[in-house]
Amino acid sequence: xxxxxxxxxxxxxxxxxxxxxxxxxxxxxxxxxxxxxxxxxxxxxxxxxxxxxxxxxxxxxxxxxxxxxxxxxxxxxxxxxxxxxxxxxxxxxxxxxxxxxxxxxxxxxxxxxxxxxxxxxxxxxxxxxxxxxxxxxxxxxxxxxxxxxxxxxxxxxxxxxxxxxxxxxxxxxxxxxxxxxxxxxxxxxxxxxxxxxxxxxxxxxxxxxxxxxxxxxxxxxxxxxxxxxxxxxxxxxxxxxxxxxxxxxxxxxxxxxxxxxxxxxxxxxxxxxxxxxxxxxxxxx
Amino acid sequence: xxxxxxxxxxxxxxxxxxxxxxxxxxxxxxxxxxxxxxxxxxxxxxxxxxxxxxxxxxxxxxxxxxxxxxxxxxxxxxxxxxxxxxxxxxxxxxxxxxxxxxxxxxxxxxxxxxxxxxxxxxxxxxxxxxxxxxxxxxxxxxxxxxxxxxxxxxxxxxxxxxxxxxxxxxxxxxxxxxxxxxxxxxxxxxxxxxxxxxxxxxxxxxxxxxxxxxxxxxxxxxxxxxxxxxxxxxxxxxxxxxxxxxxxxxxxxxxxxxxxxxxxxxxxxxxxxxxxxxxxxxxxxxxxxxxxxxxxxxxxxxxxx
Numbered sequence: 001x002x003x004x005x006x007x008x009x010x011x012x013x014x015x016x017x018x019x020x021x022x023x024x025x026x027x028x029x030x031x032x033x034x035x036x037x038x039x040x041x042x043x044x045x046x047x048x049x050x051x052x053x054x055x056x057x058x059x060x061x062x063x064x065x066x067x068x069x070x071x072x073x074x075x076x077x078x079x080x081x082x083x084x085x086x087x088x089x090x091x092x093x094x095x096x097x098x099x100x101x102x103x104x105x106x107x108x109x110x111x112x113x114x115x116x117x118x119x120x121x122x123x124x125x126x127x128x129x130x131x132x133x134x135x136x137x138x139x140x141x142x143x144x145x146x147x148x149x150x151x152x153x154x155x156x157x158x159x160x161x162x163x164x165x166x167x168x169x170x171x172x173x174x175x176x177x178x179x180x181x182x183x184x185x186x187x188x189x190x191x192x193x194x195x196x197x198x199x200x201x202x203x204x205x206x207x208x209x210x211x212x213x214x215x216x217x218x219x220x221x222x223x224x225x226x227x228x229x230x231x232x233x234x235x236x237x238x239x240x241x242x243x244x245x246x247x248x249x250x251x252x253x254x255x256x257x258x259x260x261x262x263x264x265x266x267x268x269x270x271x272x273x274x275x276x277x278x279x280x281x282x283x284x285x
Numbered sequence: 286x287x288x289x290x291x292x293x294x295x296x297x298x299x300x301x302x303x304x305x306x307x308x309x310x311x312x313x314x315x316x317x318x319x320x321x322x323x324x325x326x327x328x329x330x331x332x333x334x335x336x337x338x339x340x341x342x343x344x345x346x347x348x349x350x351x352x353x354x355x356x357x358x359x360x361x362x363x364x365x366x367x368x369x370x371x372x373x374x375x376x377x378x379x380x381x382x383x384x385x386x387x388x389x390x391x392x393x394x395x396x397x398x399x400x401x402x403x404x405x406x407x408x409x410x411x412x413x414x415x416x417x418x419x420x421x422x423x424x425x426x427x428x429x430x431x432x433x434x435x436x437x438x439x440x441x442x443x444x445x446x447x448x449x450x451x452x453x454x455x456x457x458x459x460x461x462x463x464x465x466x467x468x469x470x471x472x473x474x475x476x477x478x479x480x481x482x483x484x485x486x487x488x489x490x491x492x493x494x495x496x497x498x499x500x501x502x503x504x505x506x507x508x509x510x511x512x513x514x515x516x517x518x519x520x521x522x523x524x525x526x527x528x529x530x531x532x533x534x535x536x537x538x539x540x541x542x543x544x545x546x547x548x549x550x551x552x553x554x555x556x557x558x559x560x561x562x563x564x565x566x567x568x569x570x571x572x573x574x575x576x577x578x579x580x581x582x583x584x585x586x587x588x589x590x
Contacts, residue, residue, distance in 0.1 A: 122296075122300050125297075126300065127569055130561075130562050130565055138316075217429075221532070222531070245429075259430040259433065262427060262430065267425035
């Protein structure tokens with residue numbers, strides 16, 4: 001017989017599974033739509049139509065047009081490329097740099113570990129968003145600059161997680177076995193430790209992607225992020241929201257759709273992260 | 286204890302020094318300068334400006350001058366606001382940002398405690414699920430979208446509250462809610478999971494077995510024990526409120542430090558950028574310091590590390 005608690009736990013996990021599937025579907029659709037944007041839309045993201053400025057949603061322009069008569073749906077599809085690339089790109093850069101740093105630091109230990117972790121501590125104390133703004137001033141207001149700047153403020157998260165996991169894994173018997181048969185340090189780290197610490201790192205990745213999308217769109221919204229209008233990769237969802245913000249009083253649809261895109265994407269990644277954490281680390285809840 | 290305190294203080298100073306140096310270096314290597322105009326200024330004028338702000342000196346002496354100024358609490362002149370020093374601007378705008386931050390923090394606590402307690406106590410009920418769902422929404426909704434949405438509903442459509450005109454009656458309601466929503470959601474999550482851990486402990490069963498009232502078990506025994514993990518996030522929480530504040534100040538046109546930071550970045554007003562960044566860092570570092578101290582006070586095991 002099942003206790004009422006178990007039943008409701010199972011029911012809850014079913015609701016969560018639905019959200020997990022819905023989120024994954026949304027993200028896959030958004031990513032494909034971004035990739036295939038030129039094929040999906042009959043309009044060009046830069047195609048001006050002077051006669052159809054600031055129109056609301058209609059059959060020819062599903063999300064309406066902006067202040068220059070550009071099709072908003074097309075701009076959002078092209079923006080999806082930029083926003084998702086920033087999110088996933090930042091996550092991957094930070095993962096590679098941070099994990100290697102943490103792996104080396106944790107595995108070698110001693111004075112080096114102490115020094116490397118002091119550096120991480122200092123990075124942790126920095127006001128992320130401000131440093132990000134200053135870095136993007138240096139690297140430029142294009143997607144490459146934002147990627148580098150965001151990667152530089154995000155990597156420390158991975159460094160801490162990876163190091164903590166290595167410290168645990170180092171004590172396991174099979175690592176000692178590998179060392180005993182003469183495997184090199186490098187081989188032990190990559191072949192034996194890395195696969196065992198992958199779970200928490202993967203969860204961190206899923207949560208740093210929406211954090212990066214949030215940071216970038218916030219910055220673009222206040223006019224300090226990506227803005228490179230002559231480049232097809234120069235407009236993110238945040239840039240579009242900034243456009244809409246200025247016209248919100250009379251034309252709310254221009255901010256509604258990019259805002260919705262940002263919100264749903266971040267929400268989906270968060271659901272995905274929660275789901276992954278439950279699967280990989282059942283005690284984490 | 287004294288050693289622990291000294292170590293933390295040293296760390297705080299190190300963070301401040303790194304930020305001071307980092308901003309100095311970053312702003313020196315940034316392309317474009319504060320005195321670039323569309324019409325180029327004559328070289329004599331540029332030389333005069335450079336001499337006035339000591340930009341003609343070698344970099345290391347500029348750096349030394351800058352650090353010496355910070356040590357004395359002097360953040361230098363503003364390039365943009367000629368009649369005000371950076372310190373004046375910070376003194377004028379910091380109270381505004383602090384008010385907003387404290388209101389948001391109060392709101393976050395007022396929302397998250399009842400929500401977290403109810404969710405944990407009635408685990409897996411529909412209330413719990415609703416709280417979790419709303420919290421996930423709250424974490425995922427960027428503050429600029431929430432702010433725009435609130436303005437659209439409450440000022441443009443209903444006309445109940447105004448957006449902007451900071452200082453007038455009711456002008457703080459929408460911004461505080463916008464800034465406090467994400468921290469409220471985050472705290473709810475945390476309090477719920479911390480309470481769930483505690484409620485499974487033996488001493489809770491003992492308290493119940495003694496026949497204590499449920500309210501006493503929950504508020505006295507469980508809650509006080511669950512607060513320690515919640516305390517640790519006050520550092521990141523302060524960071525979130527600080528950095529969140531400049532988006533909210535932008536959206537609601539609030540004359541706080543964050544809004545000045547944004548205009549300073551567009552104006553390339555380097556001393557103002559550096560000054561505001563330093564003040565933000567100092568606030569963040571002190572918040573972390575206080576949390577460390579409180580934490581070591583509540584949990585003596587930390588001190589020995």
